[in-house]
Amino acid sequence: MNKAVIDPTPTDWNGHIMQKRIASRYAAERRFKAMGFMAVALSTLFLAFLLFTMLGQGLRGFQRTEIAVEFDFPALTSGATAASVTGPNADAALNSMDIPGLVELAVGQQYAGLGDSLLTSAAAANVRQMLIDNPELVTSKQTLWLPADSRLDVAFKRKGEPAAEKTVAALSEKDALRTGFNWTFLTGADATDPSAVGIWAAFKGSLMTMAITLLLAFPVGVLAALYLEEYAPKNRLTDMIEVSINNLAAVPSIIFGLLGLAVFLTIFGMPRSSALVGGLTLALMTMPVIVIAGRNAVKSVPPSIREAALGIGASPVQVVFHHVLPLALPGILTGTIIGMARALGETAPLLMIGMRAFIPAAPEGFTDAATALPVQIYLWSDEVNQGFVEKTSAAIIVLLIFLLGMNALAIYLRNRFETRW
C-alpha cells in the first residue's frame, strides 16, 4: 500500500491497462442498459398480452346476436291502438296482450322447424319495452330485432354446438341474423341465461362497497397517521402499534374476510352479503395501507415548516391542519387510492361474508344483498355454460376501466394538490 503511494512512476492514463478498464466499464454500462430495456420490454409484453386477450374475448361480450322477427301486430293483438298502450292503463293493456305468447306465436310462424328456443328468455321483456318506447309499432306489421338465445349467440360469434351451428346457418340464409350492441350487459344484473346477464348490479355493488370503505378507512387512517406522527409520544407502546400496523397491512385478505364474518355478521348481526359489511371488511384491510402511506407523507413534510408555524404561535392543531396536512395531502391521496384499488380487486374477503350470492337485481341500499365486480367475475368464470366465457372477459374489462379511472383520479389529485417549492 505504502509502496504504491511513494511509487514514483506516474499513472499511465493512456496505457493498455487503463484502456481495458475503460472498455470494461463501457461494457458494464451497456449490459445494464440492455437488461433494463429487456425488463421494460418484458413487462410491456405481458401487459399487451393481457389487454389483447381481454379485448379479443371481452369485446364480444358487449355484443349480442339478434334475430329478425316479424310481428303482424294488428292481427296478433286483434286491433290494439297506439292509445291503448299509452297512458295510465298501458301496463294492464300490455299485460292482457300476453306478449310472451305473441313472441312464441310469431317465431313459430316464421321459423317453424328451427327448434323452439331461438330467442333469449328476456326477448318478451324487450318487445314490451319497445312497445312502451314507441306505441305506434302496435298499429302495423313490424320487423323487430330480438336477442338470440345464448347457444345461437355463441355459435354465431365463434364455434358452438353442432345443432346450434345448423340453426345459425339456416337463419343466416334468410338474412335474419345481425350483431347489435348489448345494452342489457351494461344495465342488467346476474342471470342464469348468459345472454341476459348484466354487469350493472355488480358495478353498483362495488361502487357502494368502495364508498363505505372510503368513508371509514380514509378519515380513520389519516387521523391515525397524523396522531402517530405528530402527537404520539415515542415509546415502546407506539413502537408496538407501528409494528402491528405494518403487519396488518401484510395480512392475507381472506383473514380479514374471516374477521368480518366473525365480527360484523356473527357478533353484530349485520345483514349478510350486504355492501355495508363488504365495505367495513375492506376498510379494515385498507386502513393500514392508508396509515402507512399517510405517515410517510406526513414525515416528508419539512420540519422547518412546523418550526415556522410554531415560532409565530400556532398551536399544534393549527400546525397540523394549516400546514402539515395540506402538504402531506398528495401523498396521502396517492396512498389511499392505491389501497382502494387493491380493495376494489379483492375477492376472497367478500366471499367470506357471503357476497357471492346470486344477485338478480341491483342493490337499492347499503344493507341489500349485493355482489361486487371481482366476485361476479369469479362466479361467471366458474359457469359451465359457454356463453359466460366472453361475459367474464367483458366484466374484467369493466373492472380494469374502473381501476384505470381510479388511478387517473389519483394522478389528477396528486398534481392538483402538489405544492411547488
Add this chain to the structure above:
Amino acid sequence: MNKKDVNVGENPGNPKISTRNVNVFYGDKQAINNVSIDVDRENVTAFIGPSGCGKSTFLRSLNRMNDTVIGARVEGEILLDGQDIYASSMDVVQLRARVGMVFQKPNPFPKSIYDNVAYGPRIHGLASGKAELDQIVEGSLTRAGLWTEVKDRLNESGTALSGGQQQRLCIARAIAVDPEVILMDEPCSALDPIATARIEELIHDLRGKYAIIIVTHNMQQAARVSQRTAFFHLGNLIEFGETSEIFTNPREDRTKDYITGRYG
C-alpha cells in the same frame, strides 16, 4: 466551575428577559450549564461561540421551542417581564407570539407572500377585517424592508423569492404578530454578503422597537449589529458585556482566544 461564571450574565436593572441558573438537557446530555443572563429591552444582544457551544439551544429555550424536541428538559428560571415562562400558567402558544423567532434557513410557508405575513395575525385574531389585515401586512413588509420589492406580487408564492428576500419575509412574518422579543438563530448563515448586509441594516432599524437576540457565528456581524454580546463555550456562559468591551478588551482568556481566532 467558579462562582464568577454563574453570575457573569447578571445585569440588574429592568431586563426584558432574565434567566437564573438555567440548565438544558437532551436526555442525559447536558447542553447548557447554569446560565444566568439578563437581556435588555432596547438593545440587540448577540450570542457568539464555537459550534456546539449551546447558544442555539439556549436561544430556543427562551421561547420554549425546545419543548418540541424529544427528551429536552429545561431547569432553572426564565422570566419574561418577571413572568416565569415555564410556569404552568404560561400559555406556550401566546409566549411564542410574544417571543417571535427567525430561523437559520429561510422557511416561508409554501403560500402566497400575503398569506405568509397574514398567517400570524389571522390565527391570533389581531385584525378585525380585511382592511386592517392589509394594513398589518403592508406595515410588516415595510418594516422588514421588503414592501417595495413585493407590493406588486403579493399573491406569488413566498418560496419563489430569493434567499435574502425569503429571510426578510420571515422577519416580516415574525413582526406581523407584534412580538416583544425577536430571536434570530443565525439568520444570515444561508445568505450572500449583500443579503446579509440588508438583514443587518434591518436589525439596526428594528432595534428599540423589539428586544432582539441574535445568534451568530460571524464575529464581525456580532460586532456590527449588537450592543451587548454573550460568549458561550461548552454550554457555559463565559462572558457577557458591552460588545465594544468584549471585542476590544475581553476579561476572559477563552473569549480572547475565540475572538482572535485561536479556536472555534
